Amino acid sequence: MKNKSVIVIGAGVAGIEAASNIADQGYSVTLIEKKDVLGGNLTNYAKLFPNFADADEVKNNLINNLSTKKVEILKNNDITKLFFENDKWHAVNSQNQTYSADVALLTTGFTVFDAKRKEELGYGIYDNVITSLEFESMYKTGKITTKQGNIPKRIAFLNCVGSRDEKVGNHYCSRVCCINAVKQATEFKTLYPESEAYCFYMDIRMAGQFYEELYRKSQEENNVIYIRGRISEAAATIDNRIQIKTEDTLTGLPLKMTVDLLVLMVGMEASEATSNLSKQNEINGEYGFAKSLGLHGNDNKTTKKGLFLAGSCKRPLNIPEAIADARAAALQITQYLNNLQ
Ligand code: SF4
Numbered sequence: 001m002k003n004k005s006v007i008v009i010g011a012g013v014a015g016i017e018a019a020s021n022i023a024d025q026g027y028s029v030t031l032i033e034k035k036d037v038l039g040g041n042l043t044n045y046a047k048l049f050p051n052f053a054d055a056d057e058v059k060n061n062l063i064n065n066l067s068t069k070k071v072e073i074l075k076n077n078d079i080t081k082l083f084f085e086n087d088k089w090h091a092v093n094s095q096n097q098t099y100s101a102d103v104a105l106l107t108t109g110f111t112v113f114d115a116k117r118k119e120e121l122g123y124g125i126y127d128n129v130i131t132s133l134e135f136e137s138m139y140k141t142g143k144i145t146t147k148q149g150n151i152p153k154r155i156a157f158l159n160c161v162g163s164r165d166e167k168v169g170n171h172y173c174s175r176v177c178c179i180n181a182v183k184q185a186t187e188f189k190t191l192y193p194e195s196e197a198y199c200f201y202m203d204i205r206m207a208g209q210f211y212e213e214l215y216r217k218s219q220e221e222n223n224v225i226y227i228r229g230r231i232s233e234a235a236a237t238i239d240n241r242i243q244i245k246t247e248d249t250l251t252g253l254p255l256k257m258t259v260d261l262l263v264l265m266v267g268m269e270a271s272e273a274t275s276n277l278s279k280q281n282e283i284n285g286e287y288g289f290a291k292s293l294g295l296h297g298n299d300n301k302t303t304k305k306g307l308f309l310a311g312s313c314k315r316p317l318n319i320p321e322a323i324a325d326a327r328a329a330a331l332q333i334t335q336y337l338n339n340l341q
Contacts, residue, residue: 002026004337005101007091009079012040013319014311014326015107016062021330023069027337030072030099032079038063040109044133046140049183050210082277103306103333106290108273110312113162113266126236129262135184144188152260155188157181158231159201163267174267174316178205181265182215189222197224200231234262268316289315300329308333
């Protein structure tokens with residue numbers, strides 16, 4: 001074991017993968033996680049786009065690989081302070097315990113947008129307005145039902161909830177929710193081919209390998225119907241259905257529809273730890289995300305010596321991107337540590 005150490009804060013996809021790769025190079029690694037489980041946001045998913053890979057399998061592969069490495073794993077450990085002093089980085093948890101190392105890697109990731117902030121969509125008010133995460137948990141059980149236990153005859157997915165939205169102050173695109181809506185609509189129609197599935201979108205952004213193919217397939221084989229328009233209002237009917245209002249912006253016509261279940265495709269926001277710890281170290285970028293030294297070639301470094309970033313603490317990334325970014329961060333960190341020897 002080399003005589004230098006790294007603390008990795010956050011054991012989601014990026015944290016696990018980076019910790020494994022840094023340990024491979026013989027450095028002492030401590031992986032610190034706020035929750036009592038590893039895997040971060042990946043634990044919330046059943047299947048992953050675009051190929052319906054089993055999310056638990058992907059997560060377990062990462063964790064099993066980690067378990068073969070010499071990495072100290074600390075769970076239930078909420079890091080609230082991070083600072084540099086006497087040539088070391090110090091991470092302090094909510095119980096005031098301090099962990100110190102030569103390098104700190106932030107992998108504190110994202111949280112999902114709180115759909116209650118879009119009051120007009122009725123989340124938290126009407127039973128049958130749910131989020132894409134809740135759809136995912138329900139899908140894990142093998143069926144999708146309304147709160148009353150019925151199979152929806154008609155379902156609607158609404159894109160861009162909490163992203164590209166001036167009113168909530170998030171101008172950015174979360175990048176993953178378009179394809180996630182396509183995936184979930186396809187899953188729904190595969191379970192219930194007789195039911196109807198509608199996706200309401202502003203633009204369909206299919207910028208990933210095999211995304212466009214899945215989008216086409218969802219229309220041609222699963223009969224998912226896409227309507228260009230943003231739902232302006234949702235209200236419950238007397239029989240617990242949801243009436244939605246929008247304008248079909250391709251035809252210019254107003255549209256009212258009643259659905260059994262409305263799924264809000266919630267976007268990605270910086271997690272609390274991401275915004276707090278990056279602010280404390282003056283590496284906070286826009287919207288609470290952490291800011292790297294430079295997008296082109298220095299995306300894992302920061303302006304602070306020995307403080308690195310990986311994954312969705314910088315911006316919304318999908319899982320393959322987070323894994324690749326974690327490996328890049330591990331390489332940058334080992335190069336940095338080699339030069340300290
Ligand atoms: S990925 Fe699609 S749904 Fe998500 S914010 Fe971007 S345009 Fe909206």
